[in-house]
Amino acid sequence: MPTDTHMWITEAIKKLDAEVGRHAERAETPLRRFPLPAEWGIDLYLKDESVHPTGSLKHRLAHSLLMFALVNGDLDANTTLVEASSGSTAVSEAYFARLLGLDFVAVVPATTSPSKLALIEQYGGTCLLIADPNAVYAAAERLGAQAGWFYLDQFTNASVVTDWRCNNIASAIFDQLASEAHPEPRWIVVGAGTGGTSATIGRYTHYTKTATKVAVVDPEGSAFARAWAENCRHVIGCASRIEGIGRPRVEPSFIPAVIDEVLAVPDAGSIAAMRFLADVTGINAGGSTGTNLYGAFQLIARMLAAGETGSVVTLICDGGERYLDSYYSDSWVAERGFDLAPHTARLREFLQSGIFAVAA
Numbered sequence: 001m002p003t004d005t006h007m008w009i010t011e012a013i014k015k016l017d018a019e020v021g022r023h024a025e026r027a028e029t030p031l032r033r034f035p036l037p038a039e040w041g042i043d044l045y046l047k048d049e050s051v052h053p054t055g056s057l058k059h060r061l062a063h064s065l066l067m068f069a070l071v072n073g074d075l076d077a078n079t080t081l082v083e084a085s086s087g088s089t090a091v092s093e094a095y096f097a098r099l100l101g102l103d104f105v106a107v108v109p110a111t112t113s114p115s116k117l118a119l120i121e122q123y124g125g126t127c128l129l130i131a132d133p134n135a136v137y138a139a140a141e142r143l144g145a146q147a148g149w150f151y152l153d154q155f156t157n158a159s160v161v162t163d164w165r166c167n168n169i170a171s172a173i174f175d176q177l178a179s180e181a182h183p184e185p186r187w188i189v190v191g192a193g194t195g196g197t198s199a200t201i202g203r204y205t206h207y208t209k210t211a212t213k214v215a216v217v218d219p220e221g222s223a224f225a226r227a228w229a230e231n232c233r234h235v236i237g238c239a240s241r242i243e244g245i246g247r248p249r250v251e252p253s254f255i256p257a258v259i260d261e262v263l264a265v266p267d268a269g270s271i272a273a274m275r276f277l278a279d280v281t282g283i284n285a286g287g288s289t290g291t292n293l294y295g296a297f298q299l300i301a302r303m304l305a306a307g308e309t310g311s312v313v314t315l316i317c318d319g320g321e322r323y324l325d326s327y328y329s330d331s332w333v334a335e336r337g338f339d340l341a342p343h344t345a346r347l348r349e350f351l352q353s354g355i356f357a358v359a360a
Helices: 002-024 059-073 087-098 114-123 134-145 153-161 171-177 196-207 222-232 268-281 287-305 330-335 341-353
Strands: 031-032 041-050 078-082 103-109 127-131 150-151 187-191 213-219 261-265 310-316
Touching: 002 059, 002 087, 031 171, 031 268, 041 287, 059 087, 059 153, 078 087, 078 134, 078 153, 087 103, 087 114, 087 127, 087 261, 103 114, 103 134, 134 150, 153 196, 171 196, 171 268, 171 310, 171 341, 187 196, 196 213, 213 222, 213 287, 222 261, 261 268, 261 287, 268 287, 268 341, 287 310, 287 341
Parallel strands: 041 310, 078 103, 078 150, 103 127, 187 213, 187 310, 213 261
Antiparallel strands: 031 041
């Protein structure tokens, strides 16, 4: 490696480290408690990843992907970065690329929300919109194969670049729960886009020998739920309508063996739950957070039926401001035929009775 490249990598790593230190007050995102009836003896926490500088859980992944590429010697001062993304990872990667002075191209489905596209461009990235969501991988890979380009490939590398033993989202959750009434959660509930978050949390719970179980919530048509149920990675699904989670194929970073359960969640249920969260707590979050909440309620209802107490943790993946023209828009929802009413009724009934009647 030329000396000047080595020096550039050293300085780039210092910049990434400094960025984490600069936002030390947000380095551990807060746990927000969802108000459940006290007599249930169950605490529900939402780890708020929307407070990261780029506004989503993917800030962690983007930082890890860039750091991994740097320490591997994959980048130099003239590298153009490229990624296949449904939006949020690309927003965060564009932020870090600008920090390092690198050009960045996001290959995204044409259905990606305009607000996410605007954020990518705000951070200096370029967006390449692809009509067929299944074609984003190949398009990004072709670009990355060019001389002077590097494909970050979150879907392959998400479960590799994060240290599952320490300094990750799982260790943070357990540290933050240490002084709570139920410090070892019964369940941690997450969605899967790359599968990296569930892999990190599942590996951590095994490594630390806790009894905590990991549940993945999966939107309609996604490949993950069927792949887990059938123990087969060769399942083909369809593009997800819940941005950030669900995939038409089983991604390499999805590690089924560390997951205890996968819950399929109807898309209308995800949207109803994100709106329900805003009504109950004033927290405006995205659709994947609604998917998380919908699944967490099901597991809590199961705990109540079994006479169990304890805690459940899920994530606020990103903020709702990115979805004002989609999931929070009544006209957008109606145009796409989503019927939120039965799901909203189911959520309200759960808070009153502790019973969650899963739709047939």
